């Protein structure tokens with residue numbers, strides 16, 4: 437068996453063209469969806485991601501603002517900026533790029549964002565609503581993964597999904613979304629004993645742990661669908677996932693590449709969440 441490659445770029449393009457139609461409709465009704473991205477410091481990867489977000493907004497006619505702040509700013513100053521954006525009626529989505537410098541408490545900053553503008557879906561109100569089945573902004577990476585699986589016609593109901601990683605951004609919300617689709621969910625993490633025993637049970641395997649090529653052919657069963665969320669650099673600076681792609685290719689039924697898999701979907705779902713926020717604003 438050679439795995440089907442799940443093309444995140446192609447799926448993203450399809451979804452982005454339907455989001456653009458929603459943007460056009462909002463504009464006809466006098467509302468231009470607006471996203472504010474706050475970047476603190478000069479983390480090179482973060483700079484790349486925020487610039488990709490800005491370009492994606494521009495391409496579909498959305499308003500986007502990038503606020504770059506010095507890494508030495510105080511938490512109080514950052515909270516003031518967030519509050520300003522909470523009150524800016526041209527902004528429907530606020531995103532603070534993570535990670536933040538270590539002297540700033542990420543949760544305090546996330547909690548300062550108005551939940552109705554929290555297009556990252558990280559605010560505890562949105563996380564709680566996701567868990568209890570309410571109307572929530574869904575974190576972009578897991579949201580994108582569900583969309584990819586649906587595009588690929590992967591059956592989720594009754595299937596065993598194993599998630600490696602338990603972050604607030606990916607692992608935890610991923611489990612909630614898979615439960616909503618009636619999958620049986622297992623979480624694995626850095627203290628899981630005999631990781632391969634668990635991952636070999638997976639019909640769907642989500643690797644979101646940040647360890648380069650952790651998942652090899654020995655960790656999977658024939659026919660598994662693998663989603664690689666890893667964004668690691670090898671010793672030559674090459675981007676690599678958490679999955680040894682070449683090693684797993686002959687055993688899996690489908691697999692996402694890195695780059696070109698989950699990454700583009702993350703940005704696409706950010707656009708979708710921001711447009712959703714603007715639509716809610718219009719309907720009020």
Ligand SMILES: Nc1nc2c(c(=O)[nH]1)N[C@@H](CN(C=O)c1ccc(C(=O)N[C@@H](CCC(=O)O)C(=O)O)cc1)CN2
Pocket residue numbers: 484485488531532533534535556576577605667675694695696697698699700701702703
């Ligand atoms: N506030 C947030 N911070 C972070 C998030 C997030 O969703 N919200 N996620 C990640 C980074 N991220 C978005 O911010 C992100 C990472 C990677 C990609 C992407 O498209 N990657 C490309 C490769 C890009 C490259 O060459 O470096 C790919 O996979 O094809 C998009 C978004 C952490 N922070």
